[in-house]
Amino acid sequence: MSPSDLSAPLPLPVRSDELLSRLAIRRSASAQLLAQPGPSDAEVEQMLLLGARTPDHGKLFPWRFVVLGPQSRIELSEALAVLGETQNRTGKEIASLAKLANPPLTILVVSTPIEGHKVPVWEQQLSAGAVCMNLEHAANALGYSASWITDWYSYDPAAVALFGVEDGESIAGFIHVGSLTEPSLERPRPNLEHKVTVRP
Numbered sequence: 001m002s003p004s005d006l007s008a009p010l011p012l013p014v015r016s017d018e019l020l021s022r023l024a025i026r027r028s029a030s031a032q033l034l035a036q037p038g039p040s041d042a043e044v045e046q047m048l049l050l051g052a053r054t055p056d057h058g059k060l061f062p063w064r065f066v067v068l069g070p071q072s073r074i075e076l077s078e079a080l081a082v083l084g085e086t087q088n089r090t091g092k093e094i095a096s097l098a099k100l101a102n103p104p105l106t107i108l109v110v111s112t113p114i115e116g117h118k119v120p121v122w123e124q125q126l127s128a129g130a131v132c133m134n135l136e137h138a139a140n141a142l143g144y145s146a147s148w149i150t151d152w153y154s155y156d157p158a159a160v161a162l163f164g165v166e167d168g169e170s171i172a173g174f175i176h177v178g179s180l181t182e183p184s185l186e187r188p189r190p191n192l193e194h195k196v197t198v199r200p
């Protein structure tokens with residue numbers, strides 16, 4: 001991961017019908033269905049570089065990544081199952097841990113906003129969300145499917161501590177990555193008539 005040359009002009013965007021058509025069918029996977037193959041180490045590095053190339057007000061980079069390989073996720077899901085039992089979590093909540101344990105690769109995106117900065121915390125958190133979305137795009141561009149998941153263990157203080165998430169930080173999402181053996185079904189999309197206001 002080398003620092004970029006800040007004096008080099010970047011090419012202007014050019015129309016890409018391939019990118020447009022890919023974006024038009026972009027779709028998250030069901031995390032439970034993500035199977036091998038997953039990204040290689042070089043592809044993970046590429047995903048992180050592209051994920052980090054995300055707008056953020058003030059160049060604060062108010063987020064960080066935790067790359068969770070299969071072994072760490074098995075151990076974490078076992079620890080979360082024990083924690084969940086002590087908290088009387090529902091069977092559905094315990095079963096949701098399979099989404100964490102099974103995919104070939106998971107990248108945890110942690111929002112790390114600076115409190116009291118002139119850039120509002122909300123904007124810093126939005127940047128972490130943009131990182132998650134860019135990671136999904138990068139995974140898709142490499143030919144993988146991805147799923148952005150939070151679930152109960154993203155909000156429970158004892159659970160987030162197991163992932164090394166510290167005070168003042170929060171989980172923006174677990175980006176699970178792998179391959180699907182069957183295509184996803186389409187998902188309802190909003191009627192833009194109800195979502196768009198156009199002013200002259």
Ligand SMILES: Cc1cc2nc3c(=O)[nH]c(=O)nc-3n(C[C@H](O)[C@H](O)[C@H](O)COP(=O)(O)O)c2cc1C
Nearest residue numbers: 026027028029030147148149150151152172173187
């Ligand atoms: C911030 C965020 C959190 C999510 N958390 C969960 C979750 O906890 N469990 C889950 O099944 N899906 C979760 N999802 C995924 C959505 O339920 C849904 O699968 C996804 O947004 C599908 O969108 P797409 O097909 O347009 O990619 C989450 C999505 C986002 C953006």
